[in-house]
Amino acid sequence: MTQLTNAKNNILTDEMRLVAEAEKLSPETVCTLIREGRAVIPANNRKKRALKFCGIGAQMKTKVNANIGTSQDYCNVDDELEKTRVAIEAGADAIMDLSTYGDIREIRKRIIAESSVPVGTVPIYEAVLLKRPSNEHRSVLETLTETDLFDTILKHAQDGVDFITVHCGVTHAIIKHVQSNPRTGGIVSRGGTILGEWMKLHQKENPLYEKFDRVIEIAREYDLTLSLGDGLRPGAIADSFDYAQIEELKILAQLAERARLADVQVMIEGPGHVPLHQVQAQVLLQKSLCKGAPFYVLGPVVTDVAPGYDHITSAIGGAVAASAGADMLCYVTPMEHLGLPQAEHVREGVIASRIAAHAGDIAKGIESAIEWDRKFSLSRKNRDWDAMIANALDPQKPAAFRKMRKPQKESVCSMCGQLCVYALANGEKVL
Amino acid sequence: MTQLTNAKNNILTDEMRLVAEAEKLSPETVCTLIREGRAVIPANNRKKRALKFCGIGAQMKTKVNANIGTSQDYCNVDDELEKTRVAIEAGADAIMDLSTYGDIREIRKRIIAESSVPVGTVPIYEAVLLKRPSNEHRSVLETLTETDLFDTILKHAQDGVDFITVHCGVTHAIIKHVQSNPRTGGIVSRGGTILGEWMKLHQKENPLYEKFDRVIEIAREYDLTLSLGDGLRPGAIADSFDYAQIEELKILAQLAERARLADVQVMIEGPGHVPLHQVQAQVLLQKSLCKGAPFYVLGPVVTDVAPGYDHITSAIGGAVAASAGADMLCYVTPMEHLGLPQAEHVREGVIASRIAAHAGDIAKGIESAIEWDRKFSLSRKNRDWDAMIANALDPQKPAAFRKMRKPQKESVCSMCGQLCVYALANGEKVL
Numbered sequence: 001m002t003q004l005t006n007a008k009n010n011i012l013t014d015e016m017r018l019v020a021e022a023e024k025l026s027p028e029t030v031c032t033l034i035r036e037g038r039a040v041i042p043a044n045n046r047k048k049r050a051l052k053f054c055g056i057g058a059q060m061k062t063k064v065n066a067n068i069g070t071s072q073d074y075c076n077v078d079d080e081l082e083k084t085r086v087a088i089e090a091g092a093d094a095i096m097d098l099s100t101y102g103d104i105r106e107i108r109k110r111i112i113a114e115s116s117v118p119v120g121t122v123p124i125y126e127a128v129l130l131k132r133p134s135n136e137h138r139s140v141l142e143t144l145t146e147t148d149l150f151d152t153i154l155k156h157a158q159d160g161v162d163f164i165t166v167h168c169g170v171t172h173a174i175i176k177h178v179q180s181n182p183r184t185g186g187i188v189s190r191g192g193t194i195l196g197e198w199m200k201l202h203q204k205e206n207p208l209y210e211k212f213d214r215v216i217e218i219a220r221e222y223d224l225t226l227s228l229g230d231g232l233r234p235g236a237i238a239d240s241f242d243y244a245q246i247e248e249l250k251i252l253a254q255l256a257e258r259a260r261l262a263d264v265q266v267m268i269e270g271p272g273h274v275p276l277h278q279v280q281a282q283v284l285l286q287k288s289l290c291k292g293a294p295f296y297v298l299g300p301v302v303t304d305v306a307p308g309y310d311h312i313t314s315a316i317g318g319a320v321a322a323s324a325g326a327d328m329l330c331y332v333t334p335m336e337h338l339g340l341p342q343a344e345h346v347r348e349g350v351i352a353s354r355i356a357a358h359a360g361d362i363a364k365g366i367e368s369a370i371e372w373d374r375k376f377s378l379s380r381k382n383r384d385w386d387a388m389i390a391n392a393l394d395p396q397k398p399a400a401f402r403k404m405r406k407p408q409k410e411s412v413c414s415m416c417g418q419l420c421v422y423a424l425a426n427g428e429k430v431l
Numbered sequence: 432m433t434q435l436t437n438a439k440n441n442i443l444t445d446e447m448r449l450v451a452e453a454e455k456l457s458p459e460t461v462c463t464l465i466r467e468g469r470a471v472i473p474a475n476n477r478k479k480r481a482l483k484f485c486g487i488g489a490q491m492k493t494k495v496n497a498n499i500g501t502s503q504d505y506c507n508v509d510d511e512l513e514k515t516r517v518a519i520e521a522g523a524d525a526i527m528d529l530s531t532y533g534d535i536r537e538i539r540k541r542i543i544a545e546s547s548v549p550v551g552t553v554p555i556y557e558a559v560l561l562k563r564p565s566n567e568h569r570s571v572l573e574t575l576t577e578t579d580l581f582d583t584i585l586k587h588a589q590d591g592v593d594f595i596t597v598h599c600g601v602t603h604a605i606i607k608h609v610q611s612n613p614r615t616g617g618i619v620s621r622g623g624t625i626l627g628e629w630m631k632l633h634q635k636e637n638p639l640y641e642k643f644d645r646v647i648e649i650a651r652e653y654d655l656t657l658s659l660g661d662g663l664r665p666g667a668i669a670d671s672f673d674y675a676q677i678e679e680l681k682i683l684a685q686l687a688e689r690a691r692l693a694d695v696q697v698m699i700e701g702p703g704h705v706p707l708h709q710v711q712a713q714v715l716l717q718k719s720l721c722k723g724a725p726f727y728v729l730g731p732v733v734t735d736v737a738p739g740y741d742h743i744t745s746a747i748g749g750a751v752a753a754s755a756g757a758d759m760l761c762y763v764t765p766m767e768h769l770g771l772p773q774a775e776h777v778r779e780g781v782i783a784s785r786i787a788a789h790a791g792d793i794a795k796g797i798e799s800a801i802e803w804d805r806k807f808s809l810s811r812k813n814r815d816w817d818a819m820i821a822n823a824l825d826p827q828k829p830a831a832f833r834k835m836r837k838p839q840k841e842s843v844c845s846m847c848g849q850l851c852v853y854a855l856a857n858g859e860k861v862l
Contacts, residue, residue, distance in 0.1 A: 071845055071846055071847065071848045072839070072845075072848025072849050072850075073836070073837070073838045073839055073845035073848050074836070074845055100847070100848065100849075100850050101848065125850070128850075128862055139860055139862055140862040141862055184805055184808045184809060184812070185808045185811065185812060186812050186852065186853065186856055187852060187856060188852050189852070190847060190850045190852055193852040193855050193856055194850075194855070194862070196856075197855055197856070197862075235808070235852075236804070236805070236808030236811070236812075237793060237801075237804040237805070237808070238801075238804065238805045238808060273808075275790075275793045275794055276750055276751070276754045276790045276791065276793065276794040277754055277793075277794035302750065302790040302793070303786065303789055303790050303793060303804055303824075304804040304807045304808045304811065305789070305803055305804055305807045305822065305823060305824045306786050306789075306823065306824040306825070307819065307823055307828075307829040307832075308823065308825060308827075308828030308829040308831075308832055309782060309783070309786055309824070309825065309828065311743075312742075312743055312746050312783055312786050313786055313790070315743050315746065315747055316746055316747050316750045316751075316786070316787065316790055319707055319733065319747045320707070320747075320751065323707045323708055334828070334832070335832055335836065335846070336846075337811070337829075337844070337846075338829055338832045338833050338836065338844055338846070339832060339833060339835070339836030339837075339838070339844050339845040339846055340836055340845045340846045341836075341846075342835075342836070351740060352740070352743055355734065355737050355740055355743050355744055355747070356747065358734055358736070358737075359706075359707045359733040359734050359744070359747055360707065362668060362706045362707065362708075362733070362734060363706055363707040363708035370668075370669075372736055373667070373668040373669065373734055373735040373736055374615055374667070374668070374669045376735045376736045377615045377616045377666075377667030377668070377669060377704075377735045378615060380616065380667070380735065380768070381615070381616060381617050381667075388738065391736065392736060392737065392738055392739065393734075393736045393737040393740070394737070394739060394740065396739075397738075397739030397740065397765070398738040398739040398768075398769055400739075401738075401739055401765070401766055401769045401770060402769050402770060404770070404773075405504070405505070405766065405769065405770030405771055405772075405773070406504070406770075407504045407770070408503070408504055413768070413769055413770050414502055414503075414504035414505055414770040414771045415502055415766070415767075415768075415769070415770055415771045415772075416502065416531070416621060417502050417503025417504050417531065417532065418503050418531075419503075419531050419556070419559075419621045419625075421617065421618060421619050421620070421621055421624040421666075422617065424624050424625070424628055425617055425618060425624055425627075425628070429570055431559055431570055431571040431572055431625070431628075
């Protein structure tokens, strides 16, 4: 039984009740949103461990996902467990283990055991990694089979993964189109690139597209939420809203419909690199084409030229996307486009993304978000520094900054001193 | 003679030609924009020193201003000169010296001598500071006279200041309105608060409003660009677009018209704290009411609750404001709301604000901005790391990050390693 099966039968599950409480909605509303495919609760039904459930979709607070995981260059499970803790402590609502090196299954199991929030994965990374050791004489892409892909997905479901990215919309036809119509940034999704190269080599259709029913079958059994990946997402500002992106989105909309009919929870992944004036349109198009399916965007970053600051470029795009209706933001760390992030970059990425999500929530009209700011500003007017620090989106930084630049007079700050507007307006004889 | 006098007479000045070159516009276009009051070139006509001129307005790149200056708690001229250098090196287009302590005139002169970009000030800070030492028995607000205000403005003009913030729109009527209709965040502009408290104490109208012709007279003589300050800007998300803010904006629009008629260059200052869904409307309203006058916004920050990260909250608001037509962004540093920034915070603030301005410029359709991203993405696809670092918005950070997380294989990065999409798509046998 999946959450969607229950919703279709008007059965209120514990997960729905907990999400309803967190979102200040009625359980009935949550149930309706899930039934309509406008919200999901990623929660693998075989997982024993208590989970902080995460509702993603309409009327709910915008969520933040943090990607962690090993790479060929930095492959240490303890580092990734540390990043998991840091991300969750900083307020991430979900974690994706994108490990691409080492004993991926073991790493995944340990991250799932560590995480109090839902865990997502991209199974194809493991599928290609497993082919490597025994086949040095042939390339991985040559030896990789359809069966490998489905077997890996099944394994992830069995391990308790809550949601998976599957690039089911990368069709042979789109890949051919991109070959004859080169993009500025090319194809930047790793999963999309692997499938694209595999299809070109074998001259076959994408198995995840052609045999989507097999994906659905596994997902339904474990209530594994499908996150339909945008393998053709723009990876350069110049490629946003191009034919390949939109053709794939159209296919994802059709696949989402099939998933929902089969009681499988589904969300849609979105870009990527998008110029600021197109961000709202990206969300509106997805929402319309995909009939309100939750939209999970990566950034979007609003310029290509600021590596080292992509937590900021993506906070800009993410805030606008959220305000337009995006439901979950995949964080981007300052290390994006440059290397594998360390724990400190994970933290910065989560905070920046939470700022974007919160700015979006105010714009979405979410009462608790609006109230947070109102109360906070009253503390500011009252110069209640303890309350400001305690209730800040991240208390650590303002606490450290205030210590770093202490004022002589504790009631004000060292920016304005005797010109503190609140002291002046309060009739204190500071001038 | 001011730039505006010349523009009205269709005389192309050196300043117009240099700005035209920088903006890839014709000098005639720049002249027309100035004549129409849709652009300004802040450049005090008594200043001897060569200046990097800065065009602010329609069809031009969005500019970034960095505030520096001493405070009661941290008053060291060398620190402020260092911040001036750091801000300009990081790419600030203008500097405002907001010193509120020490020998303000001397500090101002040294900053003007140090700066290769236009320098702005807020004269009222000096006016109140100068009253302090000899009048300990009475408050500064009691002894401060109308003459003090105008004398200080004249002194700033004589010292070579290029633009000044004057809170001419803070009228007695609006102050009374705010008294009987308290705001969540109150009045957060220092100049606006000083004038408001002065008016309440003396039961008089704002001299800068009542005797605006005297402000105009000084400004015209020195071609001092007026930046009409928004003393009633919202300082809390809950106060955005309230009666006080809009009533003041209406007055600023009238004063701007009077300034232009008198050949005085003028721009309008804008908020402040604004929820994301109102940012565009803020800009559209100002542009319409003020007949296209350049709009110089402070942030806007899109949430109150993230002190320590207001370079990010303001990059979000600033990018959206720029894309809607704002012409100059006043940076906000991570130290905002907490204390006086140090040089490192100045640098972070300028970079974040430049990211916002550039994202806005892409949305505005500025060709050079769009081309920068396109070329940058080609370098990325070609994995030309040297070009990426050299052409990054800030080269320092990506250079440091790439060193910090080195890949074994120089051609890729340590995030993806063997899964590098560009290597895969290039047919390199990485898998």
